[in-house]
Amino acid sequence: MKKILFSLLILTLLPVVKASAANDGDVVEAYLFDPVGNFTNIRVAPKGAVKVKLNNKGEYEPCFSLVDYKNGWWKIKYCGDATESPEGEKLCKKAIGGYIHYSCVGIGTRNYGGQHVHLYATANHKSKVVYTIKEETIVRPVGVASGGTWVKVKTADGKHEGWIQSEWLCSNPLTNCC
DSSP: OHHHHHHHHHHHHHHHHHHHHHTSSSOEEEEEOOOSSSEEEEESSTTOOEEEEEEOSSSSOEEEEEEEEETTEEEEEEEEETTOOHHHHHHHHHHTTOEEEGGGEEEEEOOTTSOOEEEESSSSTTSOEEEEEOSOOEEEEEEEEGGGTEEEEEETTSSOEEEEEGGGEEOOSSSOOO
8 A cells, every 4th residue: 555655646746856857957948939931940959950840830839948058059958849739749859959049939028917027237136237128028048047047038129138037937838927
């Protein structure tokens, strides 16, 4: 009986452990946000050969755990389809380990109640505020620090760049993160 209860406990906690493991270290959670063309290329290396093409016109909604940002490219640690479509999941499996350009991913801000969210010069509240986001918008990640608690972002128009606490970001393309 103890073995059965222990097994059930482990099975119950497994998704929690898996989810937290995906967030360990300097990981950024984001989603596919590429309004150019019909497909987004995932490459075997930055600027390398195409590994897989993801449809960016809403047939599925890839979400990523991104690591190792360098010269505009993120390595894909994890990819899952938010709609859980078989085709999206199949392509996401192929994308893992590939590289995606920062201009093809986005993260929504969580200032749903009209809060002003600041972008800072460094990953610290005491640093200079370089820009204030006044309404919910999409930003593009270009760096990560402090175990993922701060993310360096560019506004979608590319005019502003700074550090934001990850608690103000939502990596779900289908809903907000309330």
